[in-house]
Amino acid sequence: MFEKEIIPYILKQYTKNIIKISVGAQPNSSPHFGTLETIALSFGLASNIMKYDKNKKVIILYEVIDSAPSETSIINEIKYQKSLKYTGKINEFFNEYLEILNYYKNLTGIDYEIRYQKEFNSQPEISNIIKKIIENKEYISSRLDPKYNKIRIRMSCPKCGLTDKNSILNKYENNKIIFNCPIHGEYYADLNKDTSMLEYNSPYRNLIRCIYYTLVNNNSNYDYQIIRVTGSDYAGFYQEEMRYKLASYLGYPAHTLSMIFYAPLILDWSGAKMSKSLYVKEGAYSDIPTAFINYKYLKQEYGLNGLKKLYDIVSNWFENPYMLFRHYTIYYFIKEFEENE
Ligand SMILES: [Zn+2]
Numbered sequence: 001m002f003e004k005e006i007i008p009y010i011l012k013q014y015t016k017n018i019i020k021i022s023v024g025a026q027p028n029s030s031p032h033f034g035t036l037e038t039i040a041l042s043f044g045l046a047s048n049i050m051k052y053d054k055n056k057k058v059i060i061l062y063e064v065i066d067s068a069p070s071e072t073s074i075i076n077e078i079k080y081q082k083s084l085k086y087t088g089k090i091n092e093f094f095n096e097y098l099e100i101l102n103y104y105k106n107l108t109g110i111d112y113e114i115r116y117q118k119e120f121n122s123q124p125e126i127s128n129i130i131k132k133i134i135e136n137k138e139y140i141s142s143r144l145d146p147k148y149n150k151i152r153i154r155m156s157c158p159k160c161g162l163t164d165k166n167s168i169l170n171k172y173e174n175n176k177i178i179f180n181c182p183i184h185g186e187y188y189a190d191l192n193k194d195t196s197m198l199e200y201n202s203p204y205r206n207l208i209r210c211i212y213y214t215l216v217n218n219n220s221n222y223d224y225q226i227i228r229v230t231g232s233d234y235a236g237f238y239q240e241e242m243r244y245k246l247a248s249y250l251g252y253p254a255h256t257l258s259m260i261f262y263a264p265l266i267l268d269w270s271g272a273k274m275s276k277s278l279y280v281k282e283g284a285y286s287d288i289p290t291a292f293i294n295y296k297y298l299k300q301e302y303g304l305n306g307l308k309k310l311y312d313i314v315s316n317w318f319e320n321p322y323m324l325f326r327h328y329t330i331y332y333f334i335k336e337f338e339e340n341e
Pocket of ligand 1: 157158159160161162181182183184185
């Protein structure tokens, strides 16, 4: 279906003049090669939309998951975490992300915006989305947390940052979520005004983001629409079950939902997604040059030109869009890098 072109299909649904391409990351290490590919692909998509339709303005919307865990502990048999934001670990790697975004901005002329979870959660639509999820908590939690049946919404203790990772002790009363810190006791979020402090696990964040983008896209008071770009390990069963069916159940019809554009996966020799933890822990990738592991090593080997090489590879996929609908082993990139030496 998309053998020769894909942009016109996207623009049938994205009719506003401004399009934001949302891409996210949890900055808890030097960006993996797969993360770099997703960012490069986002700029490639933006650039191809603007080439196709000169009236469109496309911006990268970088959603930072600063609520991702940095430290974890177990107290009274309950798992707690402290976020990247609370521990300050986010600052360790964030400059690398900025360097990459700035490089691609200069290369393509596409601007970017950065949004943290606090700003995301301060949007006026979020409160109603959370209330709706809580109103339907049995249905939603049985599907998004089949093991514990919990609404995986959390908030860090305002005094010490400890967060009940699995939302085990949460209570829901009169538009309030009451949380529990093992040291400081109960604290709460009033869903009419305190949503900015909320955090979610990935499936809940995915659903909330989907509904929020949909509300923005279909509201003429916003002059832009948002497309999400994410790795295609989330394509298929996951999104059908966790996103489309659940949003539809909550009253947002599937055909109105925001679009996801999937970045091809980068696979190792076994066909599994390249994983940095595997590399570090078990030396499983001893045959792969370190430049193809993460940004730090890529830069050591190729300098910023490594980002250019990667961009050239992924932007070529838009010339032959069927190339966007498959996966690639890491050896494909190694070979392409060598051939363009
Ligand atoms: Zn506390």
